[in-house]
Amino acid sequence: MQMSSKAGRRFFLFSGLLFLFYSLLLSFASISTGGAFVGYELVFLGSTVMCFCLSYLYPQFKENDERSKRIREKGMFVSYFFILGYMVVLMPLLYFEIIQLSGYQTVSLLATLTIIxxxxxxxxxxKRY
Structure with missing residues (x-):
C-alpha cells in the first residue's frame, strides 16, 4: 500500500513536531536539573530537522526518479566535505580544551551535525535541480 503525497508529508510533519517537543522537553529537563546537555537532546533536534526536511522533500523523493537520485548523490557529496570541516574544527577545540565534551557528547554533536x-x-x- 502506497502512501499518498499528503499523507506522507503529514506523517513527517507530525514526526518533526513530536521530535521537536521531545528535544525541548529533554533540554528543559537537562537545564532545570542544573546539568549540561547530555547529548541525546541534540540527536532529537537533528531528527526534528530531518523530519521537516523529509516533509518538504517527500513528493520529490517518492518518485525515485533520476532527479531525486541526483539530489541524493550531490547532497551526500557536499555533506562529506562539511562533515570533514566539522571534524577539523572540533579536533583543535577539544585538544586545546577550548570546549570540554565527553566522548558521548562529541559523538552526539557529530551525529546531529551530520543529520542536519x-x-x-x-x-x-x-531547489537547484
Missing amino acids: TVFSSFVVLS
Whole structure:
C-alpha cells in the first residue's frame, strides 16, 4: 500500500513536531536539573530537522526518479566535505580544551551535525535541480 503525497508529508510533519517537543522537553529537563546537555537532546533536534526536511522533500523523493537520485548523490557529496570541516574544527577545540565534551557528547554533536547537514543539503539541492 502506497502512501499518498499528503499523507506522507503529514506523517513527517507530525514526526518533526513530536521530535521537536521531545528535544525541548529533554533540554528543559537537562537545564532545570542544573546539568549540561547530555547529548541525546541534540540527536532529537537533528531528527526534528530531518523530519521537516523529509516533509518538504517527500513528493520529490517518492518518485525515485533520476532527479531525486541526483539530489541524493550531490547532497551526500557536499555533506562529506562539511562533515570533514566539522571534524577539523572540533579536533583543535577539544585538544586545546577550548570546549570540554565527553566522548558521548562529541559523538552526539557529530551525529546531529551530520543529520542536519545531509538533509539540509538535500533541500538546498532540490531547489537547484
